[in-house]
Amino acid sequence: MLNLVLLPILxxxxxxxxxxxxxxxxxxxxxxxxxxxxxxxxxxxxxxLKIPLIDQVAGRINLKVQQLDVMVETKTKDNVFVKLKISVQFQVRQDNVYDAFYKLESPHDQITSYVFDVVRAEVPKMKLDDVFERKDDIAIAVNRELNEAMGDYGYDIIRTLVTDIDPDEKVKAAMNRINAAEREKVAAEYDGEAERIRIVAKARAEAESKRLQGQGIADQRREIARGLEESVDVLNNVGINSQEASALIVVTQHYDTLQAIGEQTNSNLILLPNSPQAGSEMLNNMVASFTASNQIGEAMKEQNLKKSEGLKNKPKDKNE
Structure with a gap:
């Protein structure tokens, strides 16, 4: 009976x-x-397979590529505290599993220590701007140091990356203000250049306008003079002398001007004599002025003639 119980247990x-x-x-x-x-x-x-109760699985080693992120805070050459995130990708070599398992107790702590050591040796040599520009140099230095140190423990450092650079908040605010001021400066320079171009273009346009306007005025006056000359010729052909023709033309232009002003509803107020008596007075004044000028001219001619005759009748000197 006892055997029947022990056999299943055994x-x-x-x-x-x-x-x-x-x-x-x-x-x-x-x-x-x-x-x-x-x-x-x-x-x-x-x-x-292993021998039961004798052999034991002491541990297992992961042969995949692993990543360890290390945050390091250090100071730059220009005394700015900055935090760097270093990402280390590493792997245990399959033929060095013994060294990786027995020689190193905590590989993560070991890698972290080397990262701290290298970063705090390299970054204080650089200014803050250089840290951003030369982050690849920092990564190469960390990768080189880790490969030399961890190779003895059976680890390969696949790649080292500086994935984040985080300065102090006050420093970031100051950098943002500097960038904003620099962009405003560039924008102001572009605005000034655009304004200069507009001013030059406007000045050129005004100069061209004045030139064309002057040319137009000159052409207008030339045509007016030609028209007056033709009008005087026409009036002379019908027996009207130059003085009367000029007076008639002036009176005609006077009434033409009054008519043109009356057609402009938005023109400024201009006070001019517009009665027929005013035109007649103006015509009489012009005729009188022309007559007086002719009389003065005739008197001057007579005086010049007398002088020339006196010089001719003057007796010659005996010594001549």
Whole structure:
């Protein structure tokens, strides 16, 4: 009866022991096997066997590319505190799993320490603007230092990136003000240049307008003079002398001017003599002025004639 009870228990125990000797290793993973605390072997991915109760899986090593983000706060050459985010991509070499598992207790802490050391050695040599411009140089320096240090522990540093640069808030505000002022300066220069172009173009247009206006006035006056000359010729042909013709033309232009002013409803007020008596008086004054000028001219001619005759009748000197 006792045997019937112990046999199933013993069978179950044996099955558990057998199954404890079977284990699975995932893809891109290595398992470290120890026997009584001593390293025995490294098993790769797949179904693996070990001696039950004797061999133990001491640990598993991830062979995938991993990323560690490290935030470092340091000071630049121009005494500005800045935070840098360094992203380190690393991987355990498959043929160095033993070194990665037994030589290094905490790879993340080790990598972080080296990142801090390199960044705080490189950034204080640069000004804040240089940190932004030369972030690739910082990444290369960190990558070189980590490869030299972590290679002995079986780690490859795939890539190191400076993914963020965050200065102090007051510094960022000052930088934004500087950028805004610089952009306003450029905008003002462009506005000034545009205004200069507009002024030059306007001056050129006004000069061209004045030139054309002067040319038009000259042409107008030339045509007026030609018209007056033709009018005087026509009047002379019908027996009207030049003085009377000029007076008639002036009176005609006077009434033409009054008519033109009357047609302009928006013209300014101009006070002019517009009665027939005023035109007659103006005509009489002009005729009188022409007559007086003719009389003065005739008198001057007679005086010049007498002088010339006196010089001719003057007796010659005996000594001549």
């Amino acid at each position: 069978g179950v125990f044996l099955l558990l022991i057998i199954f404890s000797g079977i284990f699975i290793v995932k893809q891109q993973t290595s398992a470290v096997i120890e026997r009584f605390g001593k390293f025995t072997s490294i098993r790769s991915s797949g179904l693996q």
